[in-house]
Amino acid sequence: MPSNNTEYTIEPATRITRLPPYLFGRLNALKLAKRQQGADIIDLGMGNPQDPAPPLVIEKLCEAARDPRNHRYSASKGIKGLRIEMAKKYARKWNVDLDWEHEVLACIGSKEGFSHLCLAMLGPGDTAIVPDPAFPIHNYGVVLAGGNVITVPLGNDQKFLDTIAMVSEHLFPKPKLLILNYPHNPTTMTVDEGFFETVVDLAKRFKFTVIHDFAYGETVFDGYKAPSFLSAKGAKDVGVEFTTMSKPYNMAGFRVGFVAGNRQMIDYLATIKGYYDYGIFQAVQIAGIIAMRHCEDTIVAQNEIYRLRRDVVCEALERIGWSVEKPRAGMFVWTRVPDEHLRGKGTIDFAMDLMEHAEVAISPGGAFGENGEGYFRIALVENEQRLRQAIRNISRFLQEKPIRKAKAPK
Numbered sequence: 001m002p003s004n005n006t007e008y009t010i011e012p013a014t015r016i017t018r019l020p021p022y023l024f025g026r027l028n029a030l031k032l033a034k035r036q037q038g039a040d041i042i043d044l045g046m047g048n049p050q051d052p053a054p055p056l057v058i059e060k061l062c063e064a065a066r067d068p069r070n071h072r073y074s075a076s077k078g079i080k081g082l083r084i085e086m087a088k089k090y091a092r093k094w095n096v097d098l099d100w101e102h103e104v105l106a107c108i109g110s111k112e113g114f115s116h117l118c119l120a121m122l123g124p125g126d127t128a129i130v131p132d133p134a135f136p137i138h139n140y141g142v143v144l145a146g147g148n149v150i151t152v153p154l155g156n157d158q159k160f161l162d163t164i165a166m167v168s169e170h171l172f173p174k175p176k177l178l179i180l181n182y183p184h185n186p187t188t189m190t191v192d193e194g195f196f197e198t199v200v201d202l203a204k205r206f207k208f209t210v211i212h213d214f215a216y217g218e219t220v221f222d223g224y225k226a227p228s229f230l231s232a233k234g235a236k237d238v239g240v241e242f243t244t245m246s247k248p249y250n251m252a253g254f255r256v257g258f259v260a261g262n263r264q265m266i267d268y269l270a271t272i273k274g275y276y277d278y279g280i281f282q283a284v285q286i287a288g289i290i291a292m293r294h295c296e297d298t299i300v301a302q303n304e305i306y307r308l309r310r311d312v313v314c315e316a317l318e319r320i321g322w323s324v325e326k327p328r329a330g331m332f333v334w335t336r337v338p339d340e341h342l343r344g345k346g347t348i349d350f351a352m353d354l355m356e357h358a359e360v361a362i363s364p365g366g367a368f369g370e371n372g373e374g375y376f377r378i379a380l381v382e383n384e385q386r387l388r389q390a391i392r393n394i395s396r397f398l399q400e401k402p403i404r405k406a407k408a409p410k
C-alpha cells in the first residue's frame with residue numbers, strides 16, 4: 001500500500017486539471033480566518049437563501065420522512081406526482097404545455113441536472129457558447145464534460161444575438177450548445193417577450209441546442225414577468241430550461257430542481273442520471289409537491305423581502321455616490337466599483353480588502369469572467385439592518401476609516 005507521503009503523487013483525471021483556478025478560494029479562506037478571530041463578517045457573498053422554507057413544506061417533509069416506504073431508493077427521474085406538479089406549474093405560470101412523462105425531469109438541484117446534461121451533450125471536440133460573465137457552473141459544466149467554451153460578451157439585445165450568429169457561422173467545429181440565463185446571475189440582466197423567439201430562430205438556423213437556466217424566473221419585482229424560454233414558439237424543438245425550488249421556496253438545501261422541454265435532451269440526461277443516481281429522497285419530493293401546490297404565497301412574500309432589501313442596498317449605495325440600476329429580478333445587486341476605489345486593483349483584491357477591513361463579504365465580478373471585472377455582486381441574503389450596516393462599513397473603509405475591531409474569541 002502506498003503511504004500518504006509527498007513522494008507519492010496521485011494525478012487526477014485531465015478533466016480536473018482543465019478547470020480554471022477557483023477564484024473564491026482565497027476569499028473563503030480569509031472569511032474563515034476572520035471568523036475564527038471573532039469578526040462578525042456580514043456575508044453577502046453567496047446567493048444562499050437564509051429565510052426558511054414554508055412551514056407546510058416542513059410539516060409534510062417530517063410526515064413523509066416517518067413513512068418507511070419513503071426510505072427506499074426513489075426514481076432517478078423524480079416521482080410522477082412531482083413531475084406532474086411541475087408540468088401544471090408551467091401551464092399555470094408560463095402558458096407552456098408539457099408532457100410530464102417525456103418533457104419534465106427532476107434533478108438533485110438544477111446545478112446537478114445542468115452539469116450532467118453537459119456530460120450527456122458534450123465531449124472532446126464539442127463546443128458551447130457561454131456568455132461572459134456567467135454563473136461559474138455554466139463554464140465548468142462544459143469543461144468537466146470535456147468540451148470547449150466559446151465566450152461571448154453577455155447581452156440581451158440584437159447586438160448580442162448578432163454575435164451569436166457570427167460565432168455560429170464562422171466557427172469550426174460549429175458550436176453545439178448555447179447556454180443562457182435570464183434573469184442573469186451575477187448581473188441581474190433580464191429579457192423581454194420576443195427575445196427567446198429570436199434565439200429559437202438562430203438555433204434552428206445554425207443547428208445548435210439551447211440550455212436556458214431559469215433559476216431566478218420567479219424572483220421578480222415591480223410587475224416584471226420573466227419570460228420562460230419554453231414559451232417561445234418552437235423552443236421545445238431546440239432546447240430545455242432548468243428551474244429550481246432553491247430560490248422561490250427557500251428550499252436550497254432540499255436539492256430539488258427540474259429540466260423541461262426537448263424530449264431527446266431529457267432522455268439523454270435521464271440515461272446519464274440512471275447510471276449515476278437513485279433520485280432525490282422521496283420525502284423531499286413529496287414536500288416539493290406541496291410547495292408547488294400550496295405555497296405560491298411564499299414566493300410573493302419572499303419577493304417582497306428581496307425587493308425591500310434591494311431598495312435598501314441601492315439607495316445606500318447611491319447615498320455614498322455610486323450609481324446603481326435597480327434590478328427587476330434576482331436576489332442580487334450588481335454594481336460597478338468607481339475607479340477611484342479600485343485604484344488599479346482587480347475586484348478579487350478589492351473583495352479581499354473589504355473582507356479584511358470592512359468585514360463585509362461580497363462576490364468580486366472578476367470571479368464570474370473577464371467582463372465582470374470592475375463590478376461586484378451583493379447577495380440580498382441578510383436583513384435590511386445588516387445590509388445598511390454593510391454599506392456603512394464599505395463606505396467607512398473607502399474613506400480609510402477602519403471599522404472598530406471585533407473582539408477575539410475567548
Ligand SMILES: Cc1ncc(COP(=O)(O)O)c(C=O)c1O
Nearest residue numbers: 109110111135185215244246257
Ligand atoms: C443561475 C443559477 N443557476 C443555478 C443555481 C443552482 O440552483 P440549484 O440550487 O437548483 O442547484 C444557482 C444558484 O445560485 C444560480 O444562481
